[in-house]
Amino acid sequence: MSKAQQNFSVVTNDAEKPGPSQPSSVSGGRSLRSTTKRNASSEDTGPAPKMAAKVEEWSIESICRNGRRLDLNSDQPNAASVIKTLFKEVHGSVLSKLNIHPLDWDECADNELTPFLETFNKRVRAFRKNNPRDVLLSKKNWRQKDAKEFRILCDLACQLAIPDPTVLNTQYKGFSNETYGETNIETLQKILDTLDVKEDDVFIDLGSGVGQLVTFAAAYTNMALVRGIEIQEVPAGFADENAWQFKKLMRHFGEKPRPFQLELGDFTKKETETFLKEKATIIFCNNKAFKEPLMLKLREILQFCNSGTKIVVTQRLETTKDGRTSRGCYFTASADTVSLFTTDDPKKGNVSWTDKIVPYYLTTVDNMKPFREAAKKEKAEEQAQVAKQLRAEQRRAKKEAKKQ
Numbered sequence: 234m235s236k237a238q239q240n241f242s243v244v245t246n247d248a249e250k251p252g253p254s255q256p257s258s259v260s261g262g263r264s265l266r267s268t269t270k271r272n273a274s275s276e277d278t279g280p281a282p283k284m285a286a287k288v289e290e291w292s293i294e295s296i297c298r299n300g301r302r303l304d305l306n307s308d309q310p311n312a313a314s315v316i317k318t319l320f321k322e323v324h325g326s327v328l329s330k331l332n333i334h335p336l337d338w339d340e341c342a343d344n345e346l347t348p349f350l351e352t353f354n355k356r357v358r359a360f361r362k363n364n365p366r367d368v369l370l371s372k373k374n375w376r377q378k379d380a381k382e383f384r385i386l387c388d389l390a391c392q393l394a395i396p397d398p399t400v401l402n403t404q405y406k407g408f409s410n411e412t413y414g415e416t417n418i419e420t421l422q423k424i425l426d427t428l429d430v431k432e433d434d435v436f437i438d439l440g441s442g443v444g445q446l447v448t449f450a451a452a453y454t455n456m457a458l459v460r461g462i463e464i465q466e467v468p469a470g471f472a473d474e475n476a477w478q479f480k481k482l483m484r485h486f487g488e489k490p491r492p493f494q495l496e497l498g499d500f501t502k503k504e505t506e507t508f509l510k511e512k513a514t515i516i517f518c519n520n521k522a523f524k525e526p527l528m529l530k531l532r533e534i535l536q537f538c539n540s541g542t543k544i545v546v547t548q549r550l551e552t553t554k555d556g557r558t559s560r561g562c563y564f565t566a567s568a569d570t571v572s573l574f575t576t577d578d579p580k581k582g583n584v585s586w587t588d589k590i591v592p593y594y595l596t597t598v599d600n601m602k603p604f605r606e607a608a609k610k611e612k613a614e615e616q617a618q619v620a621k622q623l624r625a626e627q628r629r630a631k632k633e634a635k636k637q
């Protein structure tokens with residue numbers, strides 16, 4: 234074992250082993266927050282060491298106006314790699330202003346972080362004292378087009394919240410409604426851009442997993458409310474921890490997300506049904522693996538949504554599993570569906586479970602559509618009638634002309 238490993242590994246008492254490596258202990262929808270402190274560091278890959286190692290306390294002074302100091306411990310999951318990513322991806326321009334040489338973020342050992350952060354924090358404090366009106370990090374571009382920083386913060390919050398993501402794939406019955414898979418944050422970003430979201434929009438992710446889409450939507454947009462509901466206890470527990478870590482990271486950069494909620498629950502239950510029918514304006518559902526009975530229920534609920542509601546799915550609402558359009562289907566008669574991302578680069582996947590592009594469909598509820606269609610049909614019939622009469626008159630006129 235390397236020196237670094239000795240320094241940053243943790244002795245764990247077997248009886249107290251945390252939930253994620255023993256998934257069955259994460260039950261009852263309880264938050265993982267209380268268990269994560271006991272997890273091994275990012276370097277703890279070998280067998281449990283004999284000696285208790287020192288737990289490092291890492292603090293990062295904020296470089297933003299109204300930002301708070303970020304405190305992490307070396308025994309939190311992925312804490313070291315989160316700090317390295319922050320410095321590599323976000324703090325770059327600030328380091329040169331403070332005259333600090335960056336570490337080699339891809340190669341450096343975790344124990345190099347402690348002296349580096351001491352210097353960094355000292356220089357940040359000195360900068361603030363000498364330049365009280367200046368900010369070290371400008372966030373001018375954060376909400377513009379790329380929004381890379383918000384994607385990074387959402388990803389890092391997940392890393393801090395989820396010590397072992399493979400746990401997510403061992404919790405459900407194969408090929409069931411609960412099959413887990415993630416939409417890339419970039420994909421959601423494109424969807425939100427396409428929908429051109431507004432401040433009175435209310436977003437919900439039905440089957441929100443660990444909640445990475447909900448936190449991103451709360452960071453990136455100005456929507457009134459962002460919600461996620463997840464039926465399985467393990468991802469919902471991770472989502473709870475994810476929300477907590479996300480808020481902490483956002484506060485560090487002086488950022489306030491839009492109001493958001495991540496909850497454990499079944500979206501087919503009355504409370505969510507009412508919310509979907511009365512409040513939601515954007516409904517997202519990665520329903521690729523949903524079986525026909527759940528699809529039926531989903532259709533049943535969503536057909537009562539308000540006109541204008543935008544529904545984004547991975548399994549079309551108006552078709553059955555074998556691709557047939559169901560006859561007299563509400564989503565054909567009273568909604569319009571278009572495919573999103575048909576031009577995406579097929580070499581770069583948009584979900585976690587395949588490298589291929591998975592199509593997302595946007596269905597916009599349009600309760601006036603049947604009336605418009607009926608009016609259009611009536612008008613077309615009238616026009617056909619007029620044309621028929623005109624042709625008859627022309628024939629008569631031709632006959633008359635021939636007689637004379």
Ligand SMILES: C[S@@+](CC[C@H](N)C(=O)[O-])C[C@H]1O[C@@H](n2cnc3c(N)ncnc32)[C@H](O)[C@@H]1O
Nearest residue numbers: 410411414415416440441442463464499500519
């Ligand atoms: C494919 S995952 C999608 C995760 C996330 N929305 C994303 O796209 O990254 C589908 C999720 O739906 C959840 N789910 C299935 N039925 C549900 C229900 N009735 N209520 C709430 N969640 C449900 C599953 O447990 C699973 O985590």
